Amino acid sequence: MKVELLYAVLTLSAGLFSLGLLGLLLRRNLLLAFLSIELMLNAANLNFLAFSRYHNEPTGAIFVLFGICLAAMEAVIGLGLVVRIFRIHQNLGYTHLSALRW
Amino acid sequence: MLTLIALGLLGGMALLGGVLAVLLRDPVYAVLSLVKTMVGLAAVYFILGAEYIGAIQIIVYAGAILVTFLFVVMLVNLMPEDIPPLPRGPKLYGALGVAILWMLTLTISLRAVLDLPDPEESHAMPTNQYLFGTLPPIGKVLFSAYAFPFELLSITLVIGMIGASVLVQKRVEV
Numbered sequence: 718m719k720v721e722l723l724y725a726v727l728t729l730s731a732g733l734f735s736l737g738l739l740g741l742l743l744r745r746n747l748l749l750a751f752l753s754i755e756l757m758l759n760a761a762n763l764n765f766l767a768f769s770r771y772h773n774e775p776t777g778a779i780f781v782l783f784g785i786c787l788a789a790m791e792a793v794i795g796l797g798l799v800v801r802i803f804r805i806h807q808n809l810g811y812t813h814l815s816a817l818r819w
Numbered sequence: 820m821l822t823l824i825a826l827g828l829l830g831g832m833a834l835l836g837g838v839l840a841v842l843l844r845d846p847v848y849a850v851l852s853l854v855k856t857m858v859g860l861a862a863v864y865f866i867l868g869a870e871y872i873g874a875i876q877i878i879v880y881a882g883a884i885l886v887t888f889l890f891v892v893m894l895v896n897l898m899p900e901d902i903p904p905l906p907r908g909p910k911l912y913g914a915l916g917v918a919i920l921w922m923l924t925l926t927i928s929l930r931a932v933l934d935l936p937d938p939e940e941s942h943a944m945p946t947n948q949y950l951f952g953t954l955p956p957i958g959k960v961l962f963s964a965y966a967f968p969f970e971l972l973s974i975t976l977v978i979g980m981i982g983a984s985v986l987v988q989k990r991v992e993v
Binding site for chain 2: 733734739776
């Protein structure tokens with residue numbers, strides 16, 4: 718694999734990660750902040766695959782596979798928490814969630 | 820060259836979907852633009868030669884995870900009016916923030932590239948005989964070297980399933 722392709726994919730993944738991080742910082746809603754986390758996870762997956770392609774060995778692809786499974790599980794647990802929080806507070810802003818704050 | 824152009828187009832589509840997912844106020848539209856990002860990323864995976872991961876990306880991410888997000892948006896009846904607007908200020912600040920973060924993360928990734936060994940001399944695996952992302956090499960490695968983490972993953976999924984169903988049920992007084 719030519720190294721230019723690696724650079725291009727790394728640039729794309731850095732852009733997706735920074736978009737996700739900015740969305741996580743700016744969005745004041747639990748569900749949409751959660752959406753930004755998915756974006757960052759995908760950027761990490763893209764990095765794994767780019768280096769896996771560069772070395773032409775499948776280990777990175779397997780890590781991506783595990784990452785996708787864990788992301789699915791994380792989405793289910795997180796969305797369960799979102800539903801639960803919505804039942805208690807009747808909205809999804811997270812600035813007032815201070816019960817566990819130290 | 821053609822690969823780079825295709826990568827630019829599809830990656831641009833994925834980036835556009837990400838921008839819309841961050842900016843759009845209507846949660847349904849934000850989730851749907853993230854679907855667009857996932858499909859664009861799956862196409863990028865196909866370009867990289869990871870066909871299996873690309874298919875899994877479409878099935879699991881676009882098909883399952885984001886549909887679950889849509890279900891939750893409908894379940895909690897999230898309206899565009901419920902979403903607080905983005906912090907006020909010139910749009911330029913947001914673009915500047917993305918640019919700075921982009922440069923920082925890119926610097927970290929490129930630092931890793933500098934440490935890479937030269938693939939021509941360090942790898943005995945013949946190119947194009949087995950593309951790394953097709954099913955046979957993935958299956959061989961997954962069920963030999965990574966068999967134990969694979970089993971742990973299934974236990975983790977069961978834990979997640981039980982945890983989610985415990986989380987969302989109504990509290991039962993005993």
